[in-house]
Amino acid sequence: MDTVLQQLINGLSLGAIYALIALGYTMVYGVLRLINFAHGDVYMLGAFAGYFLANALDLDASPSIAGAIVVTLGAMAICGVIGVLIERLAYRPVRHHSRLTALITAIGVSLLLEYGGQVVFGANPRFFPQMIRAEVYSVGGVQITNQNLLIIVVAIVVMFGLQFIVHRTRIGKAMRATSFNLSVAKLMGINTDYVIAFTFALGSALAAVGGVMVALAIPRIDPLMGLMTGLKAFVAAVLGGIGNIPGAMIGGVLIGLLETWLGATAYSTYRDAAAFAVLILILLFRPAGIMGTATVEKV
Amino acid sequence: MADTVLETRAVTKRFGGLTAVKTLTMQVERGALYGLIGPNGAGKTTVFNLLTGVYDPTDGDMLFQGARIEGRKPHEITRLGIARTFQNIRLFPDLSVVENVMAARHLRSRQTFADAVLGTSRHHHEEQEIRARSMALLELFDLQRFADETAVSLPYGSQRRLEIARALATDPQLLLLDEPAAGMNPQEARDLMRVIRRLRDEFALTILLVEHNMKVVMGVCETVHVIDYGETIAIGPPAEIQKNPKVIEAYLGGA
Amino acid sequence: MRVTTKLLATAATIGLLLGLNYLFEHGFGDFRINAYYARILNLIGINITLAVSLNLINGLAGQFSIGHAGFMAVGGYSATFVTVYYGSAIAGLFGSSLDEPAGAAVVMLVSLVTGAAAAALAGLAVGIPSLRLRGDYLAIVTLGFSEIIRVIILNIPAVGGATGFTAAIPITNFFWIFAVAILTIVIVRNIAASTFGRVLATIRGDEIAAEAMGISTTRYKVLAFVISAALAGVAGGLSGQLFANPLNPQNLNFVRSIEIIVMIVIGGIGSISGAVFGATALTIMPEALRRLDQQFPGLRMVTYALLLILMMIFRPQGLFGRRELGWAWLRRRGPAAPAAAIK
Numbered sequence: 001m002d003t004v005l006q007q008l009i010n011g012l013s014l015g016a017i018y019a020l021i022a023l024g025y026t027m028v029y030g031v032l033r034l035i036n037f038a039h040g041d042v043y044m045l046g047a048f049a050g051y052f053l054a055n056a057l058d059l060d061a062s063p064s065i066a067g068a069i070v071v072t073l074g075a076m077a078i079c080g081v082i083g084v085l086i087e088r089l090a091y092r093p094v095r096h097h098s099r100l101t102a103l104i105t106a107i108g109v110s111l112l113l114e115y116g117g118q119v120v121f122g123a124n125p126r127f128f129p130q131m132i133r134a135e136v137y138s139v140g141g142v143q144i145t146n147q148n149l150l151i152i153v154v155a156i157v158v159m160f161g162l163q164f165i166v167h168r169t170r171i172g173k174a175m176r177a178t179s180f181n182l183s184v185a186k187l188m189g190i191n192t193d194y195v196i197a198f199t200f201a202l203g204s205a206l207a208a209v210g211g212v213m214v215a216l217a218i219p220r221i222d223p224l225m226g227l228m229t230g231l232k233a234f235v236a237a238v239l240g241g242i243g244n245i246p247g248a249m250i251g252g253v254l255i256g257l258l259e260t261w262l263g264a265t266a267y268s269t270y271r272d273a274a275a276f277a278v279l280i281l282i283l284l285f286r287p288a289g290i291m292g293t294a295t296v297e298k299v
Numbered sequence: 300m301a302d303t304v305l306e307t308r309a310v311t312k313r314f315g316g317l318t319a320v321k322t323l324t325m326q327v328e329r330g331a332l333y334g335l336i337g338p339n340g341a342g343k344t345t346v347f348n349l350l351t352g353v354y355d356p357t358d359g360d361m362l363f364q365g366a367r368i369e370g371r372k373p374h375e376i377t378r379l380g381i382a383r384t385f386q387n388i389r390l391f392p393d394l395s396v397v398e399n400v401m402a403a404r405h406l407r408s409r410q411t412f413a414d415a416v417l418g419t420s421r422h423h424h425e426e427q428e429i430r431a432r433s434m435a436l437l438e439l440f441d442l443q444r445f446a447d448e449t450a451v452s453l454p455y456g457s458q459r460r461l462e463i464a465r466a467l468a469t470d471p472q473l474l475l476l477d478e479p480a481a482g483m484n485p486q487e488a489r490d491l492m493r494v495i496r497r498l499r500d501e502f503a504l505t506i507l508l509v510e511h512n513m514k515v516v517m518g519v520c521e522t523v524h525v526i527d528y529g530e531t532i533a534i535g536p537p538a539e540i541q542k543n544p545k546v547i548e549a550y551l552g553g554a
Numbered sequence: 555m556r557v558t559t560k561l562l563a564t565a566a567t568i569g570l571l572l573g574l575n576y577l578f579e580h581g582f583g584d585f586r587i588n589a590y591y592a593r594i595l596n597l598i599g600i601n602i603t604l605a606v607s608l609n610l611i612n613g614l615a616g617q618f619s620i621g622h623a624g625f626m627a628v629g630g631y632s633a634t635f636v637t638v639y640y641g642s643a644i645a646g647l648f649g650s651s652l653d654e655p656a657g658a659a660v661v662m663l664v665s666l667v668t669g670a671a672a673a674a675l676a677g678l679a680v681g682i683p684s685l686r687l688r689g690d691y692l693a694i695v696t697l698g699f700s701e702i703i704r705v706i707i708l709n710i711p712a713v714g715g716a717t718g719f720t721a722a723i724p725i726t727n728f729f730w731i732f733a734v735a736i737l738t739i740v741i742v743r744n745i746a747a748s749t750f751g752r753v754l755a756t757i758r759g760d761e762i763a764a765e766a767m768g769i770s771t772t773r774y775k776v777l778a779f780v781i782s783a784a785l786a787g788v789a790g791g792l793s794g795q796l797f798a799n800p801l802n803p804q805n806l807n808f809v810r811s812i813e814i815i816v817m818i819v820i821g822g823i824g825s826i827s828g829a830v831f832g833a834t835a836l837t838i839m840p841e842a843l844r845r846l847d848q849q850f851p852g853l854r855m856v857t858y859a860l861l862l863i864l865m866m867i868f869r870p871q872g873l874f875g876r877r878e879l880g881w882a883w884l885r886r887r888g889p890a891a892p893a894a895a896i897k
Binding site: 351353372373374377378382383385389390391392393394398401402403404405406408410412415416417418420422423425426429465466468469 | 556557560741744745748749750753755756758759760762763764765766767768769770771777876
Binding site: 035090093094098099101102105110112116118119123223227231270273279280283284 | 702705850
């Protein structure tokens with residue numbers, strides 16, 4: 001029973017990270033019908049941005065909650081800008097080309113960030129400073145680290161914030177309108193270029209939170225860390241129903257739980273392949289995902 | 300009785316809460332020029348999609364030359380002998396005019412894949428035959444001089460004629476034309492009417508036509524089937540339909 | 555008459571390749587080909603097979619697959635497995651051994667056929683469920699299958715696991731590599747110039763219209779996928795049994811698949827000559843950049859990435875678009891060529 005609860009906590013915390021990244025995928029897909037392959041690498045950049053900020057604030061020597069907040073907000077801002085730049089420089093020029101062209105471009109940007117990161121930061125992993133003194137709480141035989149707790153709490157807060165933005169603000173309404181039908185949204189006077197840029201900024205900021213949070217728990221960061229994590233977060237978005245925001249959250253948690261559970265069994269070497277197996281199964285049997293609605297093509 | 304080529308029996312199609320086609324019963328005799336008309340949104344293209352296997356009926360049967368066709372895939376139905384054109388033109392963009400037609404000859408091809416890969420004489424002979432037949436079809440529609448041009452570069456009216464030529468390449472017995480006169484000027488529409496009659500007379504085809512252009516419908520069709528909101532409201536020769544009060548009401552609205 | 559010309563051409567090509575192979579291995583008088591350049595030439599040949607076979611499914615059939623490395627892996631490992639564990643026995647059946655050219659040739663043939671068959675089966679297994687998906691989703695699913703294949707191979711000790719299939723016996727040579735490359739080009743060109751090529755063009759153009767014209771889109775998509783996978787498998791078998799170049803799951807990953815995609819994107823998706831050009835260019839280029847890449851690890855991939863992005867923005871149809879350049883035979887009766895096919 002204890003191990004089950006332990007796995008649950010670990011799984012939820014991992015799932016929270018996947019959820020934060022999945023949200024970016026799902027929002028961009030919603031407005032542009034584009035799989036932003038480079039999104040996982042924005043998460044990586046968030047971790048690195050946090051790394052440099054935390055070191056600048058010398059948090060290793062004097063950890064503090066305030067410092068951690070500043071680092072997170074800083075990383076969010078930096079990644080928000082990066083996201084907007086990626087959209088403006090790489091995706092907008094190909095927006096009216098075929099979707100395949102856009103996908104290839106996205107793959108290109110992803111590789112650019114990963115290996116560019118290797119060139120700039122070096123291929124060797126770096127170690128994220130401890131922003132907060134680690135503490136472990138023992139609750140009924142289960143070890144909960146304060147990092148796990150923080151990740152889950154931060155993720156929940158962020159998601160509530162996102163729901164607020166999407167459903168209670170004008171820009172959120174514009175986002176929803178654009179994701180229903182871009183051309184019509186344009187005709188209704190919505191500045192779709194601005195909405196798309198905002199969507200990228202928002203998604204990238206969330207990925208940055210994920211990057212900083214993950215570095216809290218697993219301080220080892222390297223330029224290629226975004227690839228697998230990003231792909232699994234994408235699977236989470238599809239599982240929940242691509243384009244659907246609550247779906248991304250649910251999908252993230254489910255993938256996190258699945259992976260943690262598998263890691264504890266004899267099949268742990270197949271852990272990475274598990275997410276792909278899930279993807280294949282969903283796309284075959286319920287492509288709309290858990291929360292999605294199927295669309296019919298007009299003949 | 301005469302040879303019934305196509306028959307539907309109480310065919311119904313529901314999309315969730317919306318009933319697009321309601322208990323449609325229709326009989327088309329061999330060699331008929333059968334028109335399906337109705338106001339916008341009446342369900343005409345849905346009927347075509349049902350007949351060609353794009354949708355499966357929620358209820359009811361469809362028979363083509365005595366054989367049941369509901370539940371069959373589109374390519375199987377075309378193989379059986381039903382060909383169609385589309386309301387929004389769907390030519391193959393990467394292929395030339397003649398290649399669009401040649402592509403539609405494929406289902407009658409007898410060469411195997413190995414023939415093509417090895418380049419056997421059977422492959423070469425069939426290629427020549429396919430091209431010859433396709434050019435002949437293009438000549439029928441006066442499109443032969445555009446043979447090697449990109450299909451989508453043709454003017455709109457020619458594209459529509461090309462779609463019909465392409466459908467004919469599948470050697471059908473029943474031809475479904477979805478708004479063939481759309482976007483045509485009166486002269487083009489008259490030419491189209493002549494072509495349709497020729498197709499029936501020279502190719503022994505049965506033709507089922509969805510059309511909004513009333514001149515074409517009343518001028519070409521021998522039987523007119525009117526539907527509104529998915530339901531049949533009248534079937535009969537053009538003269539009768541024109542005077543039918545229910546039909547007039549459907550098109551012009553009630554009192 | 556056509557048959558005799560074809561047989562003559564085939565015999566002449568084989569003779570030419572055998573001759574070149576001899577030159578390759580034994581030199582001519584005092585002239586010997588530099589081992590480094592020889593290796594590059596061999597890699598070009600293998601990449602040509604990979605690029606042209608990928609073009610069959612991505613370019614001709616218009617189905618975006620980014621899992622080619624997976625089929626290369628399945629074919630490569632199966633082929634190498636046969637040679638390693640059954641090679642001597644097979645050579646023995648013909649009264650020869652693996653060290654003699656005759657024995658090695660027979661074993662190579664058996665090994666490549668096995669690789670092709672295994673990869674074809676994998677192609678069937680992946681293709682049937684995946685090919686009903688559109689565009690982006692198909693791409694991700696093929697990526698997924700390729701990763702799953704990689705992870706499975708990683709867990710098979712009999713083929714070396716994470717250290718790679720180092721037990722491989724190097725029986726690949728110039729002859730086999732280029733015989734396969736030429737065969738691949740011929741097969742794909744003949745498909746493209748036939749009614750089946752038109753069928754593939756209809757599938758990539760408008761699947762609904764294709765079905766309405768009596769074409770079973772599923773059947774032909776799967777067929778193209780299986781053939782493409784089989785050829786990739788043969789390339790894998792050639793690659794894994796090339797001197798000092800063992801198969802390794804770490805190398806047969808997503809990045810490898812992308813490298814092949816870059817080759818056909820640069821040349822022009824849908825063009826065989828484009829694929830040949832892209833394969834050649836992208837084999838030579840990393841070698842040329844090798845020293846730079848050693849100083850700044852990752853620079854090679856950064857160049858690829860920039861190449862991809864810039865090509866997609868400024869010339870998405872690649873160098874040749876869908877056209878064929880060079881030999882008239884290649885160009886005869888291909889599909890009509892509008893300029894920006896990928897746009």
